[in-house]
Amino acid sequence: MSEATSKPENRDPATGRTLPKGIYYRAPKQYQARKQIDGKRVIKTFESAAIAKRWINEKSAEAELGLFRDTSPLDKHTVESLVSRFRDDNMQNRTTDRIGHVPAILRDEIAQTRLSKLNSGDVRKFRDRMLESGLAPSTCVKRLNLLASIIQHAISEWDIPLTQNPASGRIVKRPAGADKKRNRRLNDVNAEKSEYNRLIECMADSVCLDDIWLVKWSIEQACRRGESLSLRWCDIDLDGKTISLARTKNEKHREEHGPEKRPLMPGARRLLIEKLASYEHEPKPTDKIFNVGTEDAFSVRYGRYVKKAGLKDLTFHDLRHEATSRLAKIFTNPLDLCRVTGHRDLKSLDRYYQPILEDLANFAEEQEKILRIAYKEE
Structure with a gap:
């Protein structure tokens, strides 16, 4: 094809008239609009000359008011391309079943939205679709927060020229009820047949000794x-x-946070010493401490024995809540407690600390008695 025939024409074959300045005919339903703004040429293609002319007029007005923003770099990206790149770059050390809510976001229609068109309305529709499908508010919040984090990462690390994050919690309201705390604890800890004792008795019958x-x-x-x-x-x-925990964290985590170490609690230390004594031969340093198979296999067995013990609504993760609440009585400084449990901030720790209210009331009563005695002595 010669150079003369490859250039866009400035005459509309449909009408035979000369096209407005800055608009060129390329092919049927392809009218190219060109506008020079701040020394930079902006180009976009439309289905009709009228739409192309309207676009040039809009960009001219935006330029005069200082509101012009070149969205052509954003036309090259979709939400899907950002999420996929984030998955490949930041989740490469995770297995397929540990990449969280990424697949769900990629399945939704918001994934096909171009960044130049993405706005808070699209994110709200994404939120509403999740709620209408019956997802729990907490799950919706996790997916919205993940999307917001990915977009923010793209803005700060990949130089994606978005002026704001349309998925930010400051812009799109999160579903109500997602921040509800889970307060399941092992009850009746002082009773002979407490929930703790019932759980331990049933777990002792497990086919897996660990x-x-x-x-x-x-x-x-x-x-x-x-x-x-x-x-x-x-x-x-x-x-x-x-x-x-340095070995258990991925390389990027180690680079950002350094090797993670936590203090070994006295009860856990006694437990490990007891476990070592139960071996016929001393284990190798590389041997796993808890040989319970895969996480899924253990979860199935745990659920079976919890049901056998008659314990309702007690997940394995609730044991972390239980441990955190018990350790809080030892570590009165919440920052110290964070170093033990591995929580990154006090907000996360607060979700796990579930004190028994009666214990708090009894403690306050004891402290009040001490103060009253002190006041009388003075």
């Missing part, structure tokens, strides 16, 4: 399930009374 060790450990140390299952004996320093 199930009961894992349950006891979780109540003593407040580790997450994934952290506990990845621990090996070389990660434990019984003499130094510390746990190293």
Whole structure:
């Protein structure tokens, strides 16, 4: 094709008339609009010359008012391309079943929205579709927050020229009821047949011998399930009374936060010493501490024995709540408690701390008696 025939024409074949300045005919239903703004040429193609002319007039007005924003770089990206890139760059160390809510976002129609068109209305529709499908408010919030984090990451790290984050919580309201705390604790801890005793008795009947060790450990140390299952004996320093989680974290986490160590709680330390004594042969440093199989297999067994014990609505993650609330009585400084449990901030810790209200009332009563005695002495 010659250079002369490859250039856009400035005459409309449909009418035979000369096209307005800045508009060129390329092919049927392809009218190219060109506008020079601040020394930069902005180009966009439309289905008709009338729409192209209207676009040029709008850009001219925006330029005069200082409101012009070149969206052509955003036309090249969709929400899907951002989410997929974030998954590939930041979640490469996760298995397919551990990439969270990314697949759900990619399945939704918002994934096909171009960034130049993305606005808060699109995000609100995404939120409403999730709620209408019956998803829990907390799940909707997690997906909205993930989308907001991905967009913010693209703005700050990939130089995506968005002026604001349309998925931000300051712009799109989150569903009500998502922040409801879960307050399940092991009740009647002082009773002979407390929920703790019933749970331990049933877990002792498990076909996997390490199930009961894992349950006891979780109540003593407040580790997450994934952290506990990845621990090996070389990660434990019984003499130094510390746990190293450096190996269990991915490389990016180690670069950002450094090797993570936590203090080993007395009850958890006694538990490990007891477990070591139960071996016929000393385990290798690389051996796993808790050999319970996969997380899914353990979850199935745990649910079965919890039901057998007659315990209602007690998830394995509730044991982390239980441990955190127990340890809070030892560590009165919440920052110290965060170092034990691994919570990143006090807001996250607050969701796990579920004190027994009667204990707080009794403690206040005891402290009041001490103060009254002190006042009388003065």
